[in-house]
Amino acid sequence: MSRVLEPDDPDFRTRVKTSFSRQEFMATLGASLELIEPGEVHIALPFSTQLSQQHGYLHAGAISAIADSANGYAALTLAPADAEVLAVEFKINLMVPASAPRFLARGRVLRPGRRLSVCLAEVVALNGHDQEVIATMLSTISVRPGVGPSSTGDVT
Amino acid sequence: MSRVLEPDDPDFRTRVKTSFSRQEFMATLGASLELIEPGEVHIALPFSTQLSQQHGYLHAGAISAIADSANGYAALTLAPADAEVLAVEFKINLMVPASAPRFLARGRVLRPGRRLSVCLAEVVALNGHDQEVIATMLSTISVRPGVGPSSTGDVT
Amino acid sequence: MSRVLEPDDPDFRTRVKTSFSRQEFMATLGASLELIEPGEVHIALPFSTQLSQQHGYLHAGAISAIADSANGYAALTLAPADAEVLAVEFKINLMVPASAPRFLARGRVLRPGRRLSVCLAEVVALNGHDQEVIATMLSTISVRPGVGPSSTGDVT
């Protein structure tokens, strides 16, 4: 890590919690915020058959959802007070079938930027005391002055 | 496209429908199969606030879920009768905020393979007669002899 | 394609040619500009053993180099006259071993933006009259007011 990760806005935890509570998809999935530190955010997701793919594993879309939100909020912890974050793109490797009672996405900022931040998340399957990394996501996050829900502007 | 895309298994439509019906996450999202042709599968998703991110747009995880399933099933249309498909990895560019009453993911096989297939999906926002491509996903799909839901084997 | 691709700067061909001639790596590889149209740029590369990997195929780094430049210059054709382009990130699928006397990277803009453009390139192996798509690259390109070679600013 080539820079010290210092939050611009001392109120970063409140901002992440407020934004997360507005992500209704997180509630639909059953996901919860587990950790908010400068440059790092963790989101947990209990398994449910309602989130499964054809073999009974957690669907890659659900894995991606928590990893994407963890990376976006990791970037938000380091953004100015009035900034919004949006994923420009991400890539995820699904390394092991997602079979466990509980999953944790750990998003971390690799490189914070004024316009774009790069984040890396690992998704871990939690089974009692066992942990296994099942997926890795590398994301580019756009950091911009706040836009409201009625905005029709481009990500680009 | 450098190869004619011919299904190995004449019953490919039934296989895609059966597998899709087992993806409980698709029902949870409200997604439906719209087209199954050799090398191409479309999946539709009506917008719902339960699928939203913090600005009220469709969450990237929901966009990814339908694009990932469309690409996987596009690969399945060309796979042998006993084969299963699993996404090894994908990368998605989210080009425009996902704001529309309905979305359609169109997955297509770029290169079918015996072990790995490469697929490209576009996700379109549908608003009356308007269509706009809002996301593009490039996926690597593993094609393997069938493994049951009780398998604990690696994707790798 | 949801937008008509119109160049902002009528002199876009000259700008692409000038910038390409400054990319000394293109000359080192032996690459040449083959086509410059609004939203589309082609770059050719003859095979040479000096560009090979361990099995004698064209190295993925050389394939990536021409696809990355084709996508960047495709974005430059649509950028304002004073703008520079830089790849923020890209993802490439290497679908077939790169074995041919000549290769062509065709970069196209999927979505032009004021700050970021998304481009898709295919790399084709040319062997007499035969063509085969051997690789596909999906890129995010930063479009910014001009920065000179002495700039030390971040991509981000």
Add this chain to the structure above:
Amino acid sequence: MSRVLEPDDPDFRTRVKTSFSRQEFMATLGASLELIEPGEVHIALPFSTQLSQQHGYLHAGAISAIADSANGYAALTLAPADAEVLAVEFKINLMVPASAPRFLARGRVLRPGRRLSVCLAEVVALNGHDQEVIATMLSTISVRPGVGPSSTGDVT
């Protein structure tokens, strides 16, 4: 890391060196092997104007070339004695303009597999005692029984 990384073949260092010496593109770039350990390989590249892009920085294709080879050889250190490795795909984030006298790509295996391994590389700019991570690459590597240079088989 969820597994101990143990080489299958005690002669893994010789295999990596032999294969690297056959990658003529590495010699063309001026790259050298710097470290070969189980699950980790480092490749160094001195800057040269012959490798530059339009602003005088190291071209993304040259950065990708050493990161791709570092990841592929990291996978090879853990592969069976008769196996070959080929990149199926990779994604790279270019976080900072590549301006330094020397660069080092450090490839590491995140998840070794019998058929596919997932690797993560960071590329560091070295300037005297300063180090800065300028790029991150996430790769999927195919691990297969040996194929010779005359093979015409698919990557897929």
